[in-house]
Amino acid sequence: MPSIIEELAEELLKAELSKQPIDPLTTRYRELTANDAYRIQLEAVKRRLKDGRKVIGKKVGLTSKAMQKMLNVDEPDYGHLFDDMKVKSGETVQMNSMIMPKVEAEIGFILGADLFKPNVTFIDVMMATEFLVPALEIIDSRISDWNIKLEDTVADNGSSAKVVIGEQRREMAALDLRSTSMVLLKNGDVAATGAGAAALGHPAHAVAWLANKLYEYDIPLKAGELILPGALSGAIEVAAGDTITAQFGSLGSVSVSFE
Structure with a gap:
């Protein structure tokens, strides 16, 4: 199996x-x-690390019951975020840099302390979080036509592609994340709505799940890292000419365009 592991990792990197x-x-x-x-x-x-890329954070996927049901799984998955995935709010992304992208809106956690121990709890996450940011995750699949099962998306780094980070920063105590609203706009029209509770009932639960899952693989969540706890609605498809904006009420907004 080790040779197949290496072979499939190489296949996915070449496809990317x-x-x-x-x-x-x-x-x-x-x-x-x-x-x-x-x-x-x-x-x-x-x-990727050997090639000079740097990990800037981690992401959780499949946190909504609807997505878990679609892939017939009963827990989330995760992926790594790298420095060359980072996009500033308001910037434009080239469609030809991806295969078949989609966009999700998420509440990003910036950690102020490491989370690396067994049985990380919701409270541990709340205490370790330095601030929150509005974020968009641009997902993409190196698997043809998004014809994926859990094992496909996990191997493919959680179908991650890019992350757009808003400029606003809010402290955890300033928000009730469970009821924080999200409106996702595509070219000014409402494409989806959601709330923080969509991510395992509360986004901090999703981060705790991630910390505990990564602990099994001896991987820490590190201070300064961006953690995406899962989408607050279904992903929307995009094409050249589209502008996507997510509004999170008092948390602020974040946007990206495609060409």
Whole structure:
């Protein structure tokens, strides 16, 4: 299996660079487990780091019951965020830098302290968070036509592509995250709405899940990292010419355009 792990990590990295998607891993390797998929992801992370990229944070996916039901899973997944994925609010992203992107709105956590111990709790997350930021995650799949199961998206770094970070920063105590609202606009029209409770009931629960899951792989959540706890609504498709804006009430807003 180690040789297959390395082979599939290389396939996914080449697909990311070439913008040529590959067939689902789960149709070619039906015995592939979620643990195998995480090993593929971590092998690809190791290769990215060797190439000079830096981890700036982590992301949680599949936090909504609807997405879990769609992929027939009962827990979230995760991926790594790298320095070359970062986009400033208001900037324009080239469509040809991705394969078939979609956009999700999330409440970003910036950690002020490490989270690296067993049994991290909701309270631990609240205490470790320095501030919150409005964020958009641009997801993309290196698997053809988004024909994915859990193992496919896990191996593919949680289908991550880019993260757009808003300029506003708010302290945790200033917001009730469970009821923090989100309106996602596409070219000025409402495309989706949601609230913080969509991410496992409260985004901090999703971050706690991530800290505990990563602890199993001896990976810390580090002070200064950006943590995306999961989308507050379904992902929306985008095309050249689109502008996407997420408004989070008193948390502020964040936007990105595509060409």
